[in-house]
Amino acid sequence: MTRSTHPSTKHVASRQGKKTAQGKTPVKLLVAMTGKASPAKAATGAEPVFAYIASLPQPQRGIAERIDALATKSLPDIQRAVKWGMAYYGVDGGWCFCSGAFVGHVKLMFIRGTEIKPEPPVTPIGMGKSTRGVELASVDDIDERQLALWIEQAATMPFVGGKKR
Secondary structure, X not given: OOOOOOOOOOEXXXXXXXXXXOOOOOOXXXXXXXXXXXOOOOEEOHHHHHHHHHHOOOOHHHHHHHHHHHHHHHOOOOEEEEEXXXXXXXXXXXXXXXXXXXXXXXXXXXXXXXXXXXXXXXOOOOOOOOXXXXXXXXHHHOOHHHHHHHHHHHHOOOEOOOOOO
């Protein structure tokens, strides 16, 4: 799962000019994570997340679809939203993890990842001190068993904002 990243923050268009089956032009993905992963508008609910995923170019779309399916299978009462250009997943009014597409990979990030065992290996920039995750360059990088365990653990400790009591 190692890959080199380009330090530029320029937008790179994938399949420029081509449209998805839903008639939308795929979103532009950032080369490096410096804020929003995509220009997707913030919205709550499954439909905005499905639209965000459908707008992604391949292979990011396939990876995001597998993550969403695994999240649904692991947590039947899952809540979804698009926030900061990424798909967020939660339970009981708190967010547990998010998935964002970037050029060359998808980041799956667990908001309280330092509390998950084993701790996911990647410390994403700009996502908070306790966030940990993985970078997935292809659907072959997905270890469904491990991701399901992390998703289930994350659901036991959703982040609802504010300081810990």
